[in-house]
Amino acid sequence: MEKPRNDLDKNKKWKHLIIFYLLPGWRIPEFTNREYEIEKIKSKRRFFRHLLNPLTILGFMIFSIFIFMGVFCPWLTEFAIQEIIPPQAYIGEYQLPSLSHLLGTTGNGYDVLARIIWGSRTSIFMAIIPVVIAVGGGLIIGTISAYFGNKVDYIIMRIVDLVYSLPTLIIVLILVRMVGVDMLTLLTIYGSFAIAGNVRFMRSLVLQVRGLIYVKAAKVGGASKFKIMFRHIVPNALPPMIINFFGGMAITILGIAALSFLGLGDDKIPNWGIDIYNTDMYKGNILSFIFPGLCTALFAIGAMLIGDGLRDAVDPRLKI
């Protein structure tokens, strides 16, 4: 008795796909029917093979630990979020490690471990929002600049040059001092200054794609400019930008921790940089300096490793 093949595919589809991606050369008899499709996704399998080197896996593990901490933080600590941020909680003295505070408390008396766990939630947002702004803005402006060329390109590139010639960190410091240390504003400012670099990068990518035949075909076919740009050009120039995304995350998390260290961080939310800022090195709990910094670094290293692994997978020629 024979089962209809479609049913089998439906039931075991995901299992088969996972095994297919992970084991090279693996094949099931029922799959023969779809060999045409296998050929189609063979490049995907190659991508996964490249992706699965030990360092990238380490990066994914670090990252998933932080995401786990961020999602399940209320269950991981006995401290509620109200007990570790200023407006609600009483500001106390620092304490050295004890049973109730495993890593001691910060300079203003909040539990370090709880702040690290709650802070991972903040850090994920801190890493993602500026990069989304930077990469998204760079994508749109860079595509427009490269596609239209001529005057538009000239004007946009001169503005980019101008931003490039400014010392970014100093300008960000002034702007943050100007508009206040609210976290969302800070992230927006930080992200919008990183647009310039991405514009240049995206422009160079689009310039490579712009002259290809399928773009010309789309033009002849009468597609609108918007459609040519964002349906035909952008998807083909996208993979290097996605790698930029992870590299940007590492830089952003370090940069915002550094701003917090200078005293320009939002202390109304659990924030690793603020813990470092509040620590008195001479007489105080040194653990509240070490561990938040360590977490920042691990987060950045995780993002960096994932970015490197993705770069290897997308472009096997370059290796880091």
Place this chain on the structure above:
Amino acid sequence: MVKYIVKRALLMIPMLIGVLIITWLLSSAMLINPVINRLGMVRDPAIYEVEMERLGLNDPWYIQLFNYIKDFFTGNLGTSYTVHADKPVSELLLQIFPKTIELMIFPIVLVPIIAVKLGVTSAKNRNKRKDILIRFLAVFGAGFPSFWIAGLLQYYIGIYLRDITFVRFDIDIMGANSFESPFTTSLPSISIINSVLLVFLFFIVGVVLIYRGFKLRKIIVPKHFQKRRNLGFLIIGLVCFIIFLIPLFNPINSLYVYYLIIVFLISSMALVTYAIISNVFKKNPKSAKISGNFITISGLIIGIISLIPLVLYVASYGTQFRTIDSIIFNDTLFFWDTIGHIILPTLSMTFVSLAGITRQTRSSMLDVLNQDYIRTARAKGVPEKDVINKHALRNALIPTSNLIIGGTAAALLGSIYIERIFNYQGFGYTLFEAIWSGDIPVINGCILFASLIILVSNLIADVMYTIIDPRIVYT
């Protein structure tokens, strides 16, 4: 190439004006009232009004902006409001910038060398123990925040080590602040930026003349000596002569003007004679030799004369570099104190900035080592050392050179975090203090200075590109 450089240099002028306007807008929109910060506890409205009037803060914004740009082009960057009360900004920059260079000279010089070496080693022994160690170090340096590393270094060497050795190992300068340099007195009253620019300009004129003179002497006027180029020399010489005439109509009241007259006279004479002679005696080698000698000697004189104010300045006011000053003025204690302050920040700075260049060198080196021409070189029997150092490294350095120059420019501006951790009053520290207290002229001056350095370094990076990789041609 020369055309491209001149074009880029001219393009820097609108960029600079853009930077001027942006910095002014930003710093005046900071919503920090500098006058209140300056007066402190004095709460007298009359004094407040007088201060506002004196600083010109009551004027409409366009007049303030116009005054600011006008002041910049006359070489006046204003005086500090709050932190360094009433100190001219140009003087302040001259004081803090050497300090930052002193701190950063070790990273700037050594980091590219060490990092390229590390990157090459790790690419050569790929996936071996050395490679893994270097990659680990690189990721460590790139991932850990610089202030965290610096803070821990300061804590464990400056504080913890002293405590566990019962003050036997006590270098209290490791954590403490350094005192003011004993050699700095108030600087001369001539506008410093103007004089520095002039000195530099004439130094360049001298160098160019020496070069031209040698060329004229050696070769019997090469073909590319065209009339147009010499016309430029003629025009510059005539302009110099006209400028020389101007002070004759004014009452002369300082030694500096006499000095300027001499320099202008000599340079105008030399330039004009060069322009005329190189055209007239085109076919006469003997006279070309004589005139070449004359031009070389006058160039030498100009070069030496233009360096005189620099020498005088150094002799009377010191170089502002603390180590050099302490050697000149023979102060051993101050020398070792300075060195002691520099060690830890330099160490942490070096470690942090190693990472980026190492990673970049490694990746581009791996990319190059897979190329066909490397296989060809190996096949024809080139020693492995030469394959790595000559065939591969030259090509691998192209993307790295950009990073090195950018890193140098960033390092020249100092690291705010490290300077703040170690209380080292360099560029970053002063700038941060200025931002914190709303010291607008200092902020403007510092940002202007920083963006000038960045602009020039971008230009240098582009020029370096063509030198390293001759395939790149700019038009």
